[in-house]
Amino acid sequence: GQYDVLVCTTIIESGIDMPTVNTLVVERADLLGLGQMHQLRGRVGRSGQRAYAYLFHPQDKVLSEEAYERLKTIGEATELGSGFKIAMRDLEIRGAGNLLGESQSGHIASVGYDLYCQMVTEAVSEMKGEPIKQPSEIKLDVPSDAFLPSDYVSKEELRLEAYRRLADVTTQEQVDDIRTEWEDRYGPLPEPAEALLMVGRLRAECHRLGVTDLQITSQQARLAPLDLKLSQSTRLKRIAKGAIHKEDQRQLVVPIPRGQDPATFLTGFLQELFPTE
Numbered sequence: 001g002q003y004d005v006l007v008c009t010t011i012i013e014s015g016i017d018m019p020t021v022n023t024l025v026v027e028r029a030d031l032l033g034l035g036q037m038h039q040l041r042g043r044v045g046r047s048g049q050r051a052y053a054y055l056f057h058p059q060d061k062v063l064s065e066e067a068y069e070r071l072k073t074i075g076e077a078t079e080l081g082s083g084f085k086i087a088m089r090d091l092e093i094r095g096a097g098n099l100l101g102e103s104q105s106g107h108i109a110s111v112g113y114d115l116y117c118q119m120v121t122e123a124v125s126e127m128k129g130e131p132i133k134q135p136s137e138i139k140l141d142v143p144s145d146a147f148l149p150s151d152y153v154s155k156e157e158l159r160l161e162a163y164r165r166l167a168d169v170t171t172q173e174q175v176d177d178i179r180t181e182w183e184d185r186y187g188p189l190p191e192p193a194e195a196l197l198m199v200g201r202l203r204a205e206c207h208r209l210g211v212t213d214l215q216i217t218s219q220q221a222r223l224a225p226l227d228l229k230l231s232q233s234t235r236l237k238r239i240a241k242g243a244i245h246k247e248d249q250r251q252l253v254v255p256i257p258r259g260q261d262p263a264t265f266l267t268g269f270l271q272e273l274f275p276t277e
Helices: 034-041 065-076 083-094 113-128 156-167 172-186 191-209 230-239 262-273
Strands: 023-026 052-055 139-141 213-217 220-224 244-246 251-255
Touching (some): 023 034, 034 065, 034 083, 065 083, 139 191, 156 191, 191 262
Antiparallel strands (some): 213 220
């Protein structure tokens, strides 16, 4: 069959309406901004038929961090009405500048858009004399050499973003996704990064069980609040000798075997004591 093909520059993004077009191919999408890619993608699928947008970048060239984030964002924002989400992500990638001044470089690029908005909201509430609502947090005191080395993730803002994402995890699947992303962007994980992910897995288990306080001192861990059913109390005696459940304090004290990483041991212990159904 024969097909009509239009070859052009990004000028096509400026409101051209061709309802019968169902396929878009963009070369060197890594050079385009988020707004451009969003507008270009909107040139197809303007009728009832299914449409496709293919955005290509050279395989033999390493993407910059900003280009990677832009392509990742446009690939994830596929639902109807995703323009606002894309705009917010673009704001986070490029930075919003000084809030009250003319400068176009501010702290938002270092802390991330979500945390930046939270900090501004808290500052405004404090100036108004209003109580600051603190989000529920899980307090983890785990002695571990867990961090992202600067020679693995060179930019400070990227390390801060990674720490923030890992601090917000609630499931093991989210930790798996973060691990896959780190390996894809930065390469094989060094030992401190592996340890950091394991702390993230422990945090996810605490979230699943409702534990808000975990402290490790003198080769033992204290977890609270934590309630045990009769069957779980029986299982506790079998899998962790010396463990004590203080029912009145809703606290579980667990000895950590010498030579074992606390985060790794506790994650496996909690998964065995409280298996997912």
